[in-house]
Amino acid sequence: MSYHKTSLQIQKEAEIINAAKLDPKAFKPIYEEYFPQISAFAYKRVEDKETAFDLAQKTFLKALEQLSKYEHRGLPIGSWLYRIAINEINQYFRVSKKSRTVNLDTAEVNNLFADVDDSIYDEDQIAMLKTSFTYLSSADYLMIEMRYFEERPFKEIAEILEITETNAKVKTYRALDKLKKVISKLQAAA
């Protein structure tokens, strides 16, 4: 799900944004490139496809409305779009009062458990994971989600959250540490 870009591609994006500030139709290449990514990003966090697509569309609507304020700082526009998408998703959960859905694949769970615990992934641990996530704050969960379930490099997490790369690492390891503690307590209690 990474949006890595070369500096040439980033420059090209900046030109598209400048043109779109004058004529929104010029935004189309950005929409076509990022809509699938943002939809997939939303679908990781919600239960059904329709809601994911709704949230993706709202993200782009918001982006177009705010385009005049967008500042090109040498980063891919994806980082800004993901930030808007995170706000939209949080807003959706606040307004709808629905609980969050977590969508993982086996490899991602293995990936997480490799850092949390040496033991091997099995069905019981999914239940443990579900319980342990409830002990995390939404900010901590977001770090785990982006690093382990979306396998984003720290640089990209930093860009999306507008923090430094070092800070992204620190926050991720702190979140992981919390998760480890919760899991070991749950294991001890089991």
Next chain:
Amino acid sequence: MKFNKINIDRAPLTADEINSAMDFEGLINPKASVAAKSGGGRIIKLGMYTLAAAAITLGAWFYMTKTESTQLADAYKVEVSSALQSGEDTKENSTLTPPLKGYEKDFLSGTVIAETGGELTLGSSVVSVPPSAFVDENGVPITGEVELKYREFNDVLDIFLSGIPMEYDSAGVKYTFESNGMFELRGFQESAPVYVASDKSLEVKMGIDEVKSGFSEYVLNETTGEWIFKNGQNYEGMVEEELLAKSSAPQEIAEEGLWDRQELPIEIKLEELKNDNSEFNINELVENEPKVKAIKEKIKSVVKEKEAKQEPTKPAKANPALPQIQIEVDYSDFPELKAFKNTLFQVAESDLDDFNMEWGQETWTDMKINKSTKPGFYRLVFSKPGRRETVNASPVLEEADMATAMVKYEELFSQYETAVDSLETVKKQKEKELEAARAQAKKDARERAAQQAELQKLRQQQIAQQNEDRRKNRVRTMAEQDELQKEFREKQLAMTNDQYKQRLKGQFLEQDMFAVFSVNGFGFHNCDRPQSCPSGAAVLASYETDNESFLNGNVILVEQGTRATFKYYPNAQLKYNPKKDNLLIGISSNSRMAVLSPEKFKEVDYKQRKCVIKMKECEKELSSKEEIQEFIKAQGFDI
């Protein structure tokens, strides 16, 4: 956090699904519309029009109201320049809300000849005017003398007293600007404001103390009070980082204090044994075996094929108590509805609160039908720019159509059952094959892992032997010694260079450095960086002085070393960094300055949920910025 459930290995969105959900035209096309009318009784007769992604057809009552592309584009255009061209005096500007009256900063002024342009030095800044740069309010070029008025807001106090808004909204996230130089520039001819010609721009080189990275140029829209991003900040003059990069320690300093090379370790580190024969790795190897992978793929494709079989939907009779929507369905996209004829979509009882009969009277640009996650239901999506309504509905028939539909349904259901049973048999057969293939692969992988472990053990024994030999024979060749000495010396020189640069750091600040602004409209220009509120401590705070229980309006937080004014309101969260020297400034109801000194700030117990902060009110009215500075300095804060 609340979690509903965890789904494992859920199928991702397909390219087809994403493509049908993409709707760029709907995003940018705010004026096109579809009209719909409501019909009699409880059935809404919706307009019909073919829309590719929806795979349904709606017929009638479709018309566009306004489609001119220029009008559509206008909805998103940003009128930057018009808001910035004004040359009117800022003292009447409602965007500025100075906290105290009588502290307006004076303008510096100078004149240029409009036809020839020129260069003016105003304070620490240089304003360059190209020839024929000014026009009057009608766009007619101006000739003769033009007076330029200029003032800078150099520090936190200037910013605070000016009342210039310093908040910045980026995609709904609020920031406060940290400024590295802000100025206001106006032009007049015989007291009448003049404007910058649309094809010209003035250059302002503003003297600054320090070049900081991450700053950009912004201009204030004086109508809305919003700052508008222009571009990354340009600087002139060598920046500290560049000077440092070019500096290296002179030879005598570099060689000063070189010390003798220490004896380097000669042992080769023993490699750690890899757990290649662990159960986890064995399982991973098994799952990657080509034969196992191939069978898994086959099972996946059978399951996919089975899931793709559409179970025909059993006809259901319409419930007269619920609203229904009549839609002509394209059965090639919804084969499970083949048993239906004259389909009505009946609004789900659970969605009645979300549904409004008046939707039928409204104008929609698009309508789609998707399968709902709610079994047996479809999700109807009505949309138009800025609005999207959805409702779950199930297909139903009227009494007269039921008998024919049931006959057709029985036939379709029988075909469906036969197909599904046959695929289930294939799946079971493949699962047996998979079990056998896994067992064989596991056996092979264990044998291979055992061989590898044996080899690794041998390698470790060899290394241990080599280390033993080295310890016995510590005499190195001359070439080895020279090489190691050279490497060691290079490392030392690099370290000395770093230390030298550290020593130099901060010595470049007195060099002439300028922030360069390209000004194509008079008004406020700023070299800024959006900052989030300070973090580290947060407390629900209200404020008081000896004379009153709370301060009017807001207070301002200033951090030592940061040129930003963070605004906080009473009975709201006060966020700050407890590791820094902080100052709070407020204005009492009798227009006197009140502050909380850094020392008193440290006494705030932010571990409590809420607190009342007592600020010191100045005993007299202060008549100048210098007096304010003195008062604040006396509280232990160098502003």
